[in-house]
Amino acid sequence: MRLFLFYAALLLTWKTVLPGQAQAELATESEVIELKSKPEDESVSVEFVFFNKGNKPVRVLTIDSACSCLSASLDKAVYAPGEKGVGKAEFKVSSFTGRHEKTVHVQTDDPAQPEWIIHFALEVPEVVKIEPKTLQWWLGEEAVARTTRIMMTGVSPMNITNITSTREGVEFSWKEVQSGREYEVTVKPKSTADVMLGALKIETDSKIPKYQRQLAFFSIFRKPEEPKAP
Numbered sequence: 001m002r003l004f005l006f007y008a009a010l011l012l013t014w015k016t017v018l019p020g021q022a023q024a025e026l027a028t029e030s031e032v033i034e035l036k037s038k039p040e041d042e043s044v045s046v047e048f049v050f051f052n053k054g055n056k057p058v059r060v061l062t063i064d065s066a067c068s069c070l071s072a073s074l075d076k077a078v079y080a081p082g083e084k085g086v087g088k089a090e091f092k093v094s095s096f097t098g099r100h101e102k103t104v105h106v107q108t109d110d111p112a113q114p115e116w117i118i119h120f121a122l123e124v125p126e127v128v129k130i131e132p133k134t135l136q137w138w139l140g141e142e143a144v145a146r147t148t149r150i151m152m153t154g155v156s157p158m159n160i161t162n163i164t165s166t167r168e169g170v171e172f173s174w175k176e177v178q179s180g181r182e183y184e185v186t187v188k189p190k191s192t193a194d195v196m197l198g199a200l201k202i203e204t205d206s207k208i209p210k211y212q213r214q215l216a217f218f219s220i221f222r223k224p225e226e227p228k229a230p
Contacts, residue, residue, distance in 0.1 A: 134201035145188035167198035
């Protein structure tokens with residue numbers, strides 16, 4: 001019985017690679033389509049080339065993105081064997097920084113490739129770096145002052161012009177370490193008796209609107225209980 005199953009599987013494998021069998025395969029020139037943005041970009045667009053590497057026509061049925069930040073379209077619906085196609089994609093940069101990988105899913109009428117997945121990667125330069133992004137205290141602990149650093153890492157320097165807090169339960173101050181490049185912000189809760197979550201609204205003189213306002217966060221939470229030893 002095992003021998004019979006082995007030969008059956010082997011025969012099936014041969015059938016899938018026979019030269020005369022009709023196959024379609026949509027594929028891009030590179031495994032990942034790379035996009036790079038400039039600091040001021042709100043969105044980035046790219047054209048990409050792909051081919052039908054099979055020996056039968058393939059029809060595109062639908063195109064869906066795994067993320068609302070990415071949209072894509074193809075130049076037509078049916079691609080003949082060996083034909084080149086052109087697609088367009090647009091990535092909404094929003095508040096992304098660093099590298100972000102997303103996919104677009106193309107449904108086709110080809111049983112051998114019912115779904116074709118196109119991979120995209122967006123590189124967004126970091127312009128403002130806040131470390132740590134959130135200052136945290138545990139409920140009931142000593143209300144000590146803590147500091148976060150704000151670094152302007154883009155090509156052009158940016159100065160902090162004002163900082164305000166969304167909560168009245170904290171005291172804060174800030175100082176310039178290096179003009180247009182580095183600042184320290186110190187935050188101290190008036191009390192840690194109650195849970196609190198808030199933000200510092202940081203205003204800058206950046207000429208790029210989306211960098212004119214930044215957020216740093218602070219919180220007071222209940223300390224999680226340590227697991228009991230078995």
